[in-house]
Amino acid sequence: MIIKQTFRFIVVLSCIMNMGQITQASEKSPAPKAIREVTDIGYFEGTGKDPAKHKLDLFLPPNPENAPVFFFVHGGAWVQGDKNFFGIYSAIGRLAAQNGMIGVVISYRLTPKVKHPSHAEDVARAISWTTKNIKKYGGDPERIILCGHSAGGHLVSLVSCDPTYFKTENVNPSSIKGVISISGVYEIPKIILGNVFGNDPENKLKASPITHVRKDLPPFLILCADKELPLCTSADCKKFQKALEENGNPVKFEEISPSNHMKIIFDAGKPEKQVANLILQFTKQVLKQNPSP
Numbered sequence: 001m002i003i004k005q006t007f008r009f010i011v012v013l014s015c016i017m018n019m020g021q022i023t024q025a026s027e028k029s030p031a032p033k034a035i036r037e038v039t040d041i042g043y044f045e046g047t048g049k050d051p052a053k054h055k056l057d058l059f060l061p062p063n064p065e066n067a068p069v070f071f072f073v074h075g076g077a078w079v080q081g082d083k084n085f086f087g088i089y090s091a092i093g094r095l096a097a098q099n100g101m102i103g104v105v106i107s108y109r110l111t112p113k114v115k116h117p118s119h120a121e122d123v124a125r126a127i128s129w130t131t132k133n134i135k136k137y138g139g140d141p142e143r144i145i146l147c148g149h150s151a152g153g154h155l156v157s158l159v160s161c162d163p164t165y166f167k168t169e170n171v172n173p174s175s176i177k178g179v180i181s182i183s184g185v186y187e188i189p190k191i192i193l194g195n196v197f198g199n200d201p202e203n204k205l206k207a208s209p210i211t212h213v214r215k216d217l218p219p220f221l222i223l224c225a226d227k228e229l230p231l232c233t234s235a236d237c238k239k240f241q242k243a244l245e246e247n248g249n250p251v252k253f254e255e256i257s258p259s260n261h262m263k264i265i266f267d268a269g270k271p272e273k274q275v276a277n278l279i280l281q282f283t284k285q286v287l288k289q290n291p292s293p
Contacts, residue, residue, distance in 0.1 A: 035097045036060040037090075038137070043106070043129035044122070050109050056126055057083055059093035059103030064138030066292040068145065068177075070096035070283065071104040071130060075150025075183070075265065078119055078196045082107040091269025092147070098271075099280055102139040104130055108155075116197045116207050120165055123155045127176075128169035143290055145178045145283050149265040150232065153184020157209035157240075160217060173218075178286035180221045180279055182268060183232045183261050186210045186240035213243040219250040221282040223275065225259035232261060254278055 037059055044054040061067060074081045074089050083089055083105045093103030108122035131141040148156035159165040160179045166172075188197055188204040197204050205211050222237045234255050244251040256264055256275055267273035271280075 034062045035094055037093075043126045050113075053082065053107045053109045054122065054125070055083070056104055056106040056129070057090065057093060058137060059090070059097040059105070060137060061097045061100050061102065064100075064102055066140040066143075067138055068101045068143040068283070068287050068292075069104060069130060069134055069139050069141070070101040071106070071127060071144055071146050071156075072096075073106060073108070073123055073146070073148035073152035073155050075148070075152045076110070078116075078151045078193075079111045081110075088266060088269065095269050095271060095276060095280075099283070101145075101283065102134060102137060104134070111196045115195075116203070117165075119151070119196075120155050120158050120162075120207075121168075124159050124165035124169045124171065127159070127166075128171050131171055131175055140292055142172075142175050143177050143287060143292065144175050145180065145286065146176055147180040147182070147279070148184065149182040149268070150184065150229075150261065153181035153232075154186065154209065157181050157184055157186060157220075158207065158212070161209045161212035161214070162206075163212075176218045177290045178219045178221070178282060179217075180223070180282060182223045182275070183225060183228060183264055184209075184222070184237075184240075185231045186236060187231075189231065210240050210243050213240075213247055213249075215247045215249065217244065217247070217249045219282075219286050220244055220252070221278065222251065222253045223264065223278065224255055225261055225264045226255055226257035227260040229261045252282065 039057045040055045042054055043056050072089055072092050089105045093105045096103035106126040108119050134141050146156040156179055187208045187210050190201050190204060197207050222241055224232055224234055224237045237253055241251050241253045264275055267275040270276055
């Protein structure tokens with residue numbers, strides 16, 4: 001069974017990594033006139049700076065003033081993708097801006113150039129940049145909602161659950177008001193993904209968000225498709241949900257049907273779709289509980 005699942009994971013991953021055939025179906029659409037975009041902002045200037053990957057884009061609503069921040073991290077199995085991936089993620093940033101939030105969409109370094117924990121370190125660095133700089137763009141650094149898809153779901157969950165990342169980058173955990181993980185990975189398996197996480201079981205355990213679940217985490221929204229990749233299934237999500245609930249953390253889980261691992265993220269930027277509506281409902285709920293001062 002494990003061998004079959006591993007093979008299926010590799011086959012489907014191969015399909016995802018050859019998405020160039022769908023460019024016409026997901027061509028980047030122009031931003032609404034009322035939204036201002038600021039692109040390719042460098043968020044890290046230290047040793048190991050990557051001129052291509054240490055970049056983020058901002059999507060600004062009209063005249064933002066203490067606007068909440070919607071911070072998005074892309075997927076791609078930790079080896080593929082960036083913030084400009086066929087405009088899919090920009091659509092999510094625009095949707096945030098259309099709903100009064102500042103959208104932040106980032107890139108981060110990928111395997112094989114780096115291995116874990118570099119991906120998570122980059123996400124924490126980008127969050128740190130946001131808390132220090134978003135105010136000058138009209139954003140509220142104390143009201144940030146994290147969101148990620150697939151590997152990005154793993155990364156936003158990991159940095160939220162494991163306190164070492166925020167501590168290293170001087171991020172106040174209380175600034176994170178909610179976390180949305182779409183088709184995320186919460187437990188790194190021992191027998192695959194060595195190219196990303198190495199082959200030490202202890203390191204894979206530390207790389208698993210479920211390992212670090214504790215009390216007083218921000219509210220979580222966990223979404224997955226009914227037709228998912230291995231490691232991202234409803235059963236995997238429910239296991240993470242249970243761990244959060246057992247530690248007293250607010251969490252909501254929804255399985256989207258009919259959908260699959262890629263359709264769910266295409267739909268996340270479309271306001272008429274269930275995925276987008278669930279995201280917006282969650283953000284409105286947590287922001288209502290944390291109003292602007």
